[in-house]
Amino acid sequence: MSEKQFDFSIRMDKENSTPELEPFDITVTPDTKGPKSVAILMFFGGLLLILLAFGDFQLSQQEDLTDEEIEIILETPNADLDTDISNDDYQKFHDSARQGYLIRAAGLAISGSLIVLGAPFLYSLNKKGAYLGIEGAAIGLVTGVLGSMMINDAAVEYLSGPLLLTYKLLTYSCGICMLICGAMTSLPLVNARARMALNGKHKVKIKADSEGEE
Template sequence: MSNPPTPEASELFPIRADEKGPKTIAILLIFGATLMLATGFGDVKNSFAEDFPEEDLDGILENYQRQEVNITAEDYQLYHDEIREDGAYSVRGFSLMSGGILVLIGGFALFKLKSIGVKLSIAGSAIGLIGGFSGSWMMASTSSEYLPDEVTMINEYLSYACVAFMGICLAMAILPLINASARLALDQRVTLVTEEE
């Protein structure tokens, strides 16, 4: 005697569209995009500046001097000149700005539950990840020639932090495609059913 067929789990517990998840992710992506744009804008601005901004330099030097790191304004200016000519500012700055714009647009589209928002956010996060790490690593490599070891180590940690931050953005952007409930919430269409007489 054969056992009666058991209903599948999907029939017992039907998957329902979850609109809150994608919208929460969208808000986090928009926040991340603003940080990308702010950092990218600063780098792009520095890529065109012959002298490192004095108000920023004073704060940096004061912070290092508190930690008893021997660094002068001339050392930092030489470092700034080298990474500007090397293109490190431009690589990181333009990557983060272009990626940030895509993530920002994607975040707003995802908030409206449009699947294109996921694709834009993934593309923007990937651009920011690759360009952000490349530019940060170029800066860290150059700093070993002009700045003390402690500063070089901090620059290396910053490049890893950039990878971690952009990796989180990329993972969040992919999440609505992996989660079945979130995927169902994207691009929903209202269909009218008319009864035939």
């Protein structure tokens, strides 16, 4: 075999050894279950916020607590030897915290209403529901934290012992819960497949054609 024939044979072997890539396509379908699941969570979460708002509203409208109610509240904190909160001190705390209860009640009521209102829209794959949920969570975050801070300030002035930590933790927990709520309601707008469902797109097909090297 001559040198030219040998070189030509090597070239042919290299060409034949290159695998051929067949064209493929990927079909991306929208995620309709995700937004609907979020909508269900939004609905029940909004109802919970409305119930919490109702409780705060009742506290804001209650001028004088009975001695029996105060004793029940202070039974556990006063069991601590370093804590001695009188009924008068707790009544002063309650009077000072009523405005904070009212602000938090109003904010949570508006927040819960917007979230409950947005749930059916999101369940029907309308992006308006997600926006309503985000707006509600933002309102609940601002008013909830503001009202809780006012209540905590009243607690610092008139209370002592474990109750101080309790009202401080309530401030943080209110903010964290509303942040989680806002993050949850924004998921359908962040996830690509869920966003496709909200935009009304049925599917997207991606095709790729690859040729072997010569």
